[in-house]
Amino acid sequence: MGKLTDAIKHLIIINVILFIVPQMINLDLGQFFALYFPQNPNFGIWQYLTHMFMHGSFMHIAFNMYALWAFGTPLEQTWGRNKFLFFYFSAGLGAGAIYTLVNYYQFNGFYEHLIGVGFSPERIQAILDTGSYNQAAVQLSSQEMNHFYSLYHTPAVGASGAVYGVLVAFGMMFPNAKLALIFFPVPIAAKYFIPIMLFGDLFFGVTKYSIGNVAHFAHIGGAVIGFIIAWYWKKNQFRTHY
Template sequence: MNTKLTEAIKHLIIVNVILFVAPQLLKMDFTNILALHFPQNEHFGFWQYVTHMFMHGSFPHLLFNMYGLWAFGTPLEKMWGRNKFLFFYFSVGIGAGLIYSLVNYYQFNGVYQQLVELGLSSTEIQHILNSGQYNDSIIPLSNKEMSEFYSLYHTPAVGASGAVYGVLVAFGMYFKDAKLALIFLPIPIAAKYFIPLILVGDLFFGMTRYSIGNIAHFAHIGGALIGFLLAWYWKNNQFKRWN
């Protein structure tokens, strides 16, 4: 395997590393500005659909995403060229963020409408969202439902995972027989089997209560979906390299 960094991937990794290290060195928190917030949150900005892709919550998070970008993105950039790869990367990353926001809004709005039907005004609901406090004697929803409602509004998304999932799917479409291995199942599996397995896992954890940690599964699914559609279109229309 050629380990040389291609131009676009090299610069993407550099920017990601800088935005991970700089806030710690400067003792500044850029989360409210650069992370992707819920659209109705006061800290939301449309630019966050791009900037959240360069923010990471921990070093393992950064390392995992940058490894995936390098491992699966390198052959794609060599095949497509720098500009086409960058267009793809940002398209799937932004698309992942949009789909993530739509799913969150659907879940949030479901609880919001229940609160409206119980007679709460928009001001009262906003007070709950601001304070995290409510009268459980007049709100028959479970603590878990209300906690998730509060979390959807306040918890920002960070990371390049959505874009990397799009890259992973495109890699699988062009290099379907490449052998890959899971960390917890170190048996080489062809990409055409490995990648659907990963996506089914994300879909399962995203739609059930079994997810471990605060993982944006639907951002992964969104990136994979946009990546599939774009790569499928390019592959079937034989788009040329964009240098």
């Protein structure tokens, strides 16, 4: 960690401005810039980029920007500004794409079930539009139907996917650096700490134990893309120093 490097400084400034200014003028940018499910009428292809600059709360943006500074600084110092920006946005875009693919797979499973029990596409769309349905007719639990409805309506926001890519790359470049969590303040080497975090996201992503509305598969997606790029660059000694 150290002073703000150019790319990280500008990324933090843009994120903070887009978080604070809309609240000051009571403007909701989420409807246009958050990442919606592709079949939702609010979806736009640009959202794969813009959702990276939207945040849902002060703690959300504070954590992401701190992690970007803490783990991104040594990477930008190693790779240079342009390569770091390419990496950051690639991880963020990849996170959005993988998140969408997982959501589509889950959504399609519910959709095909409803088709199979006799619902027409128009009737299913009415359920998604209104949230109203006959519990016995759908033959799905209320939890499953709530998840189906949420997949369609709930947008993803935040730089977390890109930050997870940065975190993985940091662990690959500096595997023996000691890291710790606030609620588990025991320093652990990055090469062990980061896989534990990713396993946690995978566990919460595939089970019902997730706490809060967290896009676990966006985290995993960013980590996967970050790993691929960082592994390739490290293997080919692709680094640029200031």
